[in-house]
Amino acid sequence: xxxxxxLSLYLLLMSSFPAAPAKDALPVPPGGIRxxxxxxxxxxxxxxxHWWEYMHHLQKDSSxxxxxxxxxxxxxxxxxxxxxxxxxxxxxxxxYRFFPVVGVSYEQMLNYCRWRSAAATxxxxxxPKNKKKYKLQGQEVVFRYRLPTEAEWKMAAEQSRNTRxxxxxxxxxxxxxxxxxxLGNSRPDKQKALEKYLSQxxxxxxxxxxxxxxxxxxxxLEPEKTYPNPQRKAVVLYGRYPHLIGNVAEMTQQKxxxxxGSWAHRLEQVSVExxxxxxxxxxxxxxxCIGEVYLVPQAKAQQ
Numbered sequence: 001x002x003x004x005x006x007l008s009l010y011l012l013l014m015s016s017f018p019a020a021p022a023k024d025a026l027p028v029p030p031g032g033i034r035x036x037x038x039x040x041x042x043x044x045x046x047x048x049x050h051w052w053e054y055m056h057h058l059q060k061d062s063s064x065x066x067x068x069x070x071x072x073x074x075x076x077x078x079x080x081x082x083x084x085x086x087x088x089x090x091x092x093x094x095x096y097r098f099f100p101v102v103g104v105s106y107e108q109m110l111n112y113c114r115w116r117s118a119a120a121t122x123x124x125x126x127x128p129k130n131k132k133k134y135k136l137q138g139q140e141v142v143f144r145y146r147l148p149t150e151a152e153w154k155m156a157a158e159q160s161r162n163t164r165x166x167x168x169x170x171x172x173x174x175x176x177x178x179x180x181x182x183l184g185n186s187r188p189d190k191q192k193a194l195e196k197y198l199s200q201x202x203x204x205x206x207x208x209x210x211x212x213x214x215x216x217x218x219x220x221l222e223p224e225k226t227y228p229n230p231q232r233k234a235v236v237l238y239g240r241y242p243h244l245i246g247n248v249a250e251m252t253q254q255k256x257x258x259x260x261g262s263w264a265h266r267l268e269q270v271s272v273e274x275x276x277x278x279x280x281x282x283x284x285x286x287x288x289c290i291g292e293v294y295l296v297p298q299a300k301a302q303q
Contacts, residue, residue, distance in 0.1 A: 027134055029143045029291030030120055033240060041148060041156050042288040044226040044242055045100035045250065046112070048091055054112055057119065070111065072103035076283040080264070086222065086283070100223050100248045100286040106255045109287050113145040116289070120145070136295070144292040150252045152290060153244075153259045157272040160240045174198045177218040180209075187216060194218050206246035209266045223248050223263055223286075241288070248286035249276040258285055 032040025051072065058067045077086040090096050091103070104112075120143040124130055134141070148156070174195045179187045190213070197212040204210065207224050209217040224247060244250070249258035249265070256277055261270025262284035269276065278285050 026293045026295075027124065027130065027141055029145070029293060031289075032291040035152065035156055035159070035290070038293045039152070040291040040293070041152070041241060042291070045248055045286045045288045046109075047098050047226050048101050049097040051091075051101040051104070051112070052097070054115055057115070070108060072101060072108075073105075073281045074103055076103040076281055080221070080283055090222075098225050100226055100243075102223065102248060102283050102286050103281045104286075105281050106251060108281075109147065109251055113147065113289055116145045117143055120291075138298050139295045140298050142294040142296055144294065145289045146292070147251050147253045147287060148290045150254065150257060150259065153250065153252055154272060156241050157244055157260075160244050174218075176220065178221045179216060179218050180221070182215045182217070190216055204267070206267070206270060207243070207263045208246045208261055208270045209264070211267070217266065220263055223284075244288075245272070246270050249278070249284055251285065251287040 026038060028034070029040045031042045031044070033043050035041045051070075055067060055070055058070055072091050074087045074091055077084075077090065081087065090099070091101070121141065124143065125140050130136070130141070174191075177194065179190045179194055181187055193216075194212055201212075207220055209219040211217050224243075226243065226247075243260075245260050246265075247260075247263060249262040250260050251258050256279065258276040258278055259272075259274075261274060261276055264284040265276065268274075276285075
C-alpha cells in the first residue's frame with residue numbers, strides 16, 4: 001500500500017479526537033505497555049530493525065530523496081570509535097539489529113512517528129479478525145505515535161523505579177567492561193584494579209559510566225541490546241520499561257531535551273530528574289514512542 005495513501009488515510013481518521021473508551025475496550029498499540037488511560041509507552045527503545053522496516057517502506061513508496069533523508073548519520077561514531085567498526089557496522093550489521101537506533105535527528109524521529117502511526121493504523125483495520133475481536137462495528141481504530149512529554153517520561157520512570165536497584169549479581173562481567181579516564185583515554189592497564197573493585201563493591205546493571213577510582217570510569221562504552229519481545233529477560237532485569245535509565249538517552253517532545261542518560265553518561269547523569277541536552281544526532285541519543293489509541297466512526301475513513 002503506497003505510503004502517501006497510508007498518510008492520507010491516517011489524517012482523515014485523525015480529523016477529530018473523540019474521547020477514548022475504557023482501556024479494556026482498546027487494542028494495545030504494537031510494542032506498547034500501558035502508561036495511563038489510552039497512552040502506551042514502547043517497551044523498548046526504537047531499534048535498528050524498526051528503522052530498517054521504516055526505510056524499506058520508504059524505498060518502495062517514496063522518493064529517493066526521502067529515503068536518503070531518513071538514513072541515520074553513522075559519522076556520529078567518529079568521535080568515540082577510532083577503529084571505524086561502529087560506523088561501518090552498528091546500523092548495517094545483522095548483529096546489531098536489536099540495538100537502539102542512534103544518529104537520528106529530532107525531525108527524523110517525528111517523521112518516523114508519522115509513518116508508524118499510518119502503517120500501524122492501516123494494518124490493524126485491514127484485518128477482519130481485529131474487527132470481530134474488539135467488536136468494532138462502524139468504527140475504526142487509530143494509533144497515533146509520538147515522542148513522550150517530559151512528564152510522561154517521568155511517570156514511566158516512576159513505574160520502573162526498580163531499574164536503579166540492581167545489584168552486582170545482575171551486572172555485566174568485569175571482563176566485558178572498558179575503562180577510560182576523565183579525559184576519555186582508554187586504560188586497559190587498570191583491568192585488574194577494576195576486577196578487584198567489583199569483587200568488593202556492589203555494581204549496577206545500568207548501562208552508563210561508573211566510577212571506581214579517582215578519575216577512572218568503567219562501562220560498555222556502547223549501547224546494549226534492547227531485548228525485544230518475546231524475550232522477557234529484559235523485564236526481569238530492567239523493570240517495566242527496559243533501559244528507560246541508561247543505554248541511550250531518549251528524546252522527548254521538546255526538541256533538545258532528552259531523558260534517562262546513556263552509555264556515554266556518568267552514573268550521576270542518568271537519574272530520573274536529570275536532563276540530557278542535545279543539538280544534533282549523537283551516538284548516545286535515541287528514542288522510544290508513546291502510542292495513543294482512539295476509536296473514530298468508520299465513515300471518516302471512507303470520505
